[in-house]
Amino acid sequence: MRVLYVVEQGAVLRRAGELLLVERDRETLARVPLLRLQLVLLFGNVHVTTPTLATLLERGIELVLLTADGEYRGRLVGPESGSAELRVRQLEAARDEEFALELARRFVRGKLRNQGVLLLRELDEHPDLRSALDALRDALLRASRAGGLGGLLASEGYGSGAYFTALAQLLPASLGFSGRQRRPPPDPVNALLSLGYTLLTQRAVSALRAVGLDPSVGFLHQFRPGRLSLALHLIEEFRPAVDALVLRLLKDGELTRDHFAPPDPERGVRLTPEGLRRFLAAWEHWWDQRLLVAGTHRPAREFLFEQARRLARILRAPAEPYLTVPLEAWWADQPSNASDLR
CATH class of the missing domain: 3.100.10.20 (CRISPR-associated endonuclease Cas1, N-terminal domain)
Incomplete structure (x- = not known):
């Protein structure tokens, strides 16, 4: 793209x-x-x-x-594209509690698993991450057994809470990051995460529209005016890839405190114009990486579109499972102990 x-x-x-x-x-x-x-x-x-x-x-x-x-x-955007029949099927599927729950379960488990993979890569240098990994394994198990969306969302919240607390241990204390906070972001890490998730969401919207799906009709949360529910669900498994990029930029010093404006009571912490340019350049390079997934080498950015196409196929023929993209593909040296995050 x-x-x-x-x-x-x-x-x-x-x-x-x-x-x-x-x-x-x-x-x-x-x-x-x-x-x-x-x-x-x-x-x-x-x-x-x-x-x-x-x-x-x-x-x-x-x-x-x-x-x-x-x-x-x-x-x-221009005129709507795609099949009206597919959009009707999307609406019907969103009202099918059993179907919607199973699809939502795939989104949540893909996110939790990829969060665990990121932490596994840091385990040798940070053995104290084991408790967070145990929490993510527990969250994965809870998500598998959840009998409704309420239980599934609770599993996601439990696992992600432990994950972001662990993520704070991987970053300098001077950055002031203690966990995920938004509106406004109180520190450089949250500012970068919010920007990255926003950019990823906009790409997801484009991908969904390209295959004929409505970005606002999702399966994990209740309908809300203005909420791009399906786009937010589609990016769940890719959020840890954004986290990995942010982690690298801050740990390697490609972005420093000097690239952020002083905190504002209403807007929080924001990138300076130079910091924004640096982040966008690194962002494009990150998503240009060629990943090997299921025997195919392609730029990382294409897999978001592939997931949108996969979702459209599933809605047309529900027997096909929704498979998530493993975060290991972002690195050649895949962690050997990621097999228990299933």
Whole structure:
């Protein structure tokens, strides 16, 4: 998936032939071919000419509006694509309690398992992670046995709580991270996690729309106006991959305290413009990695689309199981003791 990020405040996005130009103060900052472009994300005060908007709509290129800090505002999309029959089936499946529970169970277990894989990679240097791993194994077992969505969500909350407490042990205490907190993020780690999850969600929305599914009709949570439920469910198994990227950037010093603005009472901790550019560059490189999954080498970004396609196939033919992407694929040196996280 080819994505354009525009972060320069006051910039203008305009079309010139088969190119999108990013301009500011009569200077051209970037030239991006329209060919194969699928998603444009605008951060903050960025302007788009009306002819450019028309081109994006005509070519099915989605435009996502974010604040300068990376919070989601909304999106501009063209005409709906895909089969109405598939959307009807999606709605029917969401009302089928047994089917919805089993699919939701797959989402939750994929997330919990991949959280465990991330911690397993750090176990040699941090033996005290064993208690969190035990909690994740217990959460996986509880999720397998849950007889309803309430029990399943409780299992997810129990496992993820232990996971984020353990994640704090892997990061410098100076970062002030003690667990997952949002709205506003109180520390650099939470700020990066929130931004990463937002970017991942927007890609999931595009993937679901591309295969003809409604991103708002999910299986794990109750319907809520404005909530992109299915997109949030689709990214569950990929969230630990975002965590792994954040962990690497902070531990390796690619992002430091200097790349974050002072805390704001209403907005919390946010990246500086330079920090945002660094994160987006690392983000694109991370998702360009070629992964080996089920005997196939492909860029990591493609597996989100593959999961959307898999979900569409399951809704058409429910006998096919929903298989999650193992986090081990992100590393060549796969942890040998991940087999008990099943």
